[in-house]
Amino acid sequence: MNARETDVVALLTGQHEEIIALFPQAAESEQAFRRLARLLTAHEAAEQEVVHPHVRRQGGGRDSMIDDRLREEHEIKRQLSALDEMGTGHPDFPAQLESLRIEVLAHARAEERYEFSCLATLEEQARTSMIIALTATTSRAAVGENA
Numbered sequence: 001m002n003a004r005e006t007d008v009v010a011l012l013t014g015q016h017e018e019i020i021a022l023f024p025q026a027a028e029s030e031q032a033f034r035r036l037a038r039l040l041t042a043h044e045a046a047e048q049e050v051v052h053p054h055v056r057r058q059g060g061g062r063d064s065m066i067d068d069r070l071r072e073e074h075e076i077k078r079q080l081s082a083l084d085e086m087g088t089g090h091p092d093f094p095a096q097l098e099s100l101r102i103e104v105l106a107h108a109r110a111e112e113r114y115e116f117s118c119l120a121t122l123e124e125q126a127r128t129s130m131i132i133a134l135t136a137t138t139s140r141a142a143v144g145e146n147a
């Protein structure tokens, strides 16, 4: 794997770490929860737009692996909107947030283990577009933060 291929994986893995690291603060502050929700939503949307379709197109029995990841992302989205409706002041919020953290962590590790290795065969142009799309994701989340 050369440096550029590693960059796509490093970018995605870096976003995973950033998201996971926000959970303790999100339990303490509304603002941190909002930031976590924005980053998580943007990250999963970018994977659905850019990463999963690419890996699915490679064939070789990867369909069911991608379907598993999409099911997890659907569950993450469901739990996130339940938390959002509940509000950070709700007595069940910390337990529900912990449940989401466990779900997100398992999902991120499954992507890193089974899916990101498939990005090693990306061609130059696809790699560049993927990096641009993923960087745009982070920027969109940052803009939302300042809005």
Ligand SMILES: [Fe+2]
Pocket (backbone or CB within 6 Å): 043, 044, 047, 069, 073, 107, 111
């Ligand atoms: Fe994902």
Ligand SMILES: [Fe+2]
Pocket (backbone or CB within 6 Å): 012, 016, 043, 047, 108, 111
């Ligand atoms: Fe991910």
